[in-house]
Amino acid sequence: MSFDDLPPLREVIRAHGLFAKKALGQNFLFDLNLTAKIARSAGKLEGVDVIEVGPGPGGLTRALLAEGASRVIAIERDERCLSALAEISDRYPGKLQVIPGDALKTDFASLTDGSRPVKIVANLPYNVGTELLIRWLTVEPWPPFYESLTLMFQREVAERIVAEPADNHYGRLGVLAGWRTRSRIVFDVPPQAFTPPPKVTSSVVHIEPRSNPLPVDGSKLARVTEAAFGQRRKMLRQSLKSLGGEALLAKVGIDPTRRAETLSIDEFVELAQNI
Structure with a gap:
């Protein structure tokens, strides 16, 4: 199934020589039904600026644009992926901005001009996911620049994010997430959905900021x-x-x-x- 007239992702990956790099924490999603499901989990995207981290060959990027996002701002560290993303940009003129660079060195709040709501939606590279989440949870000022986060993590990390006191998974992440946000696991994604398949199940987590969390540094x-x-x-x-x-x-x-x-x-x- 394709929701645009672009080629299937397997063809894109072959054409651009995009094998996943372990050092970059990459696991590519080929199933466009699945990327569409992730995009829909973020809620209504019309009139919204979406920030995506690690788009890779662009499966989720395509879904976000097909679901009506006003603009997708994608941060991609792997220069090999830029030509594949450029093809998506040609298909959706003026709607995809690709920023080559490291997400950990990116000032996310400055990526949009504030004229539209912002949602962050990403299949996060495993090696930076938790660190990025902690930065988004502790960002100042609060309420934050984003309306919601819809993110994919390893199942074990997702369970730590939504955990409550006395739960086996309750820890630092559960406290930081529970302090300022409400979070829930939306659905699981099996290893075989990815190339290469990771050793663990993944989960999509949807996180919404609380407007009045307890004040603390x-x-x-x-x-x-x-x-x-x-x-x-x-x-x-x-x-x-x-x-x-x-x-x-x-x-x-x-x-x-x-x-x-x-x-x-x-x-x-x-x-x-x-x-």
Whole structure:
């Protein structure tokens, strides 16, 4: 199935010699039904600027444009993919802007002029996905420049993002995501959907910002969660020693013998406020 008159992705990859590079965390999606499903998971795209990270040969890019995105701004580090993306740009004149470069060095908030809502939709390269998400969750000012994030991660990372206290997957990511956003897993994607197939199942996660999260310095919250979950089997008086230990816990009224996974997000925020 093709929703545009461009060639199937397998042909595109053959024509441009695009084998996936492990060093870039690449796993290409060939199934255009699947890329369309990811694009639809982001909600209505008409009148929206979509930022995509790591478009590769452009399967998701094509779906985003076919679903009516006003503009797609794609950041691609792999120069081999630029000629394939240029063909999509020719098919959708003025609607695709490709920025060659490293997503970790990109100022995302400056990519659009603010005249339209912004959504970030991406099959993130595995090696930068978590780091990018943490940056988007701790961005200032808040509410952020984006309306939503629709992102693909390894299933295990997705479970950590949506985890709540006492859940086995609850940790630093769950606290940071739960503090400022609401997130849910939309659907899973089996390894065989990718080329090359990864060893694990992937999941698409949809994340929407909360308008009034508890006020706290995001870097302090990151420090508290890193210390607490870095030694998650230990009691908090031990794992938080470097940040004040028992004195900090007494200030907030938290039992020093508790462990990190038992704390609510509000309690983590209170600890961060009192560092």
